Amino acid sequence: MLLLSIFLASLMTSSADFYRDAEITWGDGRAKILEGGRALTLSLDQYSGSGFQSKNEYLFGRFDLQLKLVPGNSAGTVTTFLFMVDNIPIRVYNNQESIGTPFPKSQPMRVHCSLWNADDWATQGGRVKTDWTKAPFVASYRNFNINGCVAGSGSSCGSKSADSFNTEAWRTQDLDANGRNRLRWVQQKHMVYNYCADSNRFHQGIPAECKRSRF
Numbered sequence: 001m002l003l004l005s006i007f008l009a010s011l012m013t014s015s016a017d018f019y020r021d022a023e024i025t026w027g028d029g030r031a032k033i034l035e036g037g038r039a040l041t042l043s044l045d046q047y048s049g050s051g052f053q054s055k056n057e058y059l060f061g062r063f064d065l066q067l068k069l070v071p072g073n074s075a076g077t078v079t080t081f082l083f084m085v086d087n088i089p090i091r092v093y094n095n096q097e098s099i100g101t102p103f104p105k106s107q108p109m110r111v112h113c114s115l116w117n118a119d120d121w122a123t124q125g126g127r128v129k130t131d132w133t134k135a136p137f138v139a140s141y142r143n144f145n146i147n148g149c150v151a152g153s154g155s156s157c158g159s160k161s162a163d164s165f166n167t168e169a170w171r172t173q174d175l176d177a178n179g180r181n182r183l184r185w186v187q188q189k190h191m192v193y194n195y196c197a198d199s200n201r202f203h204q205g206i207p208a209e210c211k212r213s214r215f
Contacts, residue, residue: 016143022111024052030136040144042115044070044077044137051114054146061148063111068140076119076130079139083109094209101209108151115139122193125200 019037027050030043042050070077083104095103115137119130175183187194195201196210 016145018052018141018144021054021056021144021146022052023055024050026051026114038142040141042079042113042139042141044115044117045135046132049114049116051112051116053113054111056148057108057110057151058146058148059106059108059151061146063148064143064145065113066142068142070115070137070139073131073134074137075123075128076117077137078114078116078118078122080112080114081141082112096209096212099208099212101207111146113141 017037018033018040022033022040024031024033027042027048030045030048030050031040031052033040040052042052044050065081067079067081069079095105097103117130119128120126123129196206199206
């Protein structure tokens with residue numbers, strides 16, 4: 001299991017329940033909620049992938065999810081867990097507005113997860129193709145926990161006077177030295193794409209945030 005925790009900020013705590021907190025958005029039956037709402041699987045075959053999103057949009061929040069990637073030879077497949085604003089993918093990084101990097105601090109966002117084929121670019125620039133004899137490919141999501149401020153809920157989640165908001169200790173939580181070392185190890189051993197190193201995408205030079213330390 002690869003435990004992914006995205007830290008933004010929060011207000012309300014909820015237990016894991018895909019039935020309550022998520023909705024399947026595409027895949028024509030290829031996405032399934034299991035175990036009474038505690039687990040969800042996405043599948044991909046040569047005809048289509050699948051995906052789901054959070055039912056609500058959030059201004060701030062902490063979102064925890066366990067993700068089991070496609071096992072075996074999964075070259076060409078892409079399994080995602082990300083936040084989107086107006087259908088534009090947002091990468092998670094530190095607020096660096098001081099150097100001109102936009103940061104989504106006021107735009108409501110949904111959690112989006114998907115499994116799809118990208119063998120035209122994801123595998124060594126498309127040189128390695130998906131082996132469809134291994135299909136269907138399946139990725140598993142489990143224990144989706146949201147502790148967040150629902151956009152438009154009327155709550156004072158951004159107010160300094162909201163005691164429940166101020167007492168959320170993880171609002172200022174950060175990786176310690178051990179956590180940073182573990183993340184570096186994962187990046188060195190398992191990361192296959194880094195947009196900051198994609199020279200074909202940025203012909204005019206890499207974005208400003210790529211020139212700063214990630215920690």
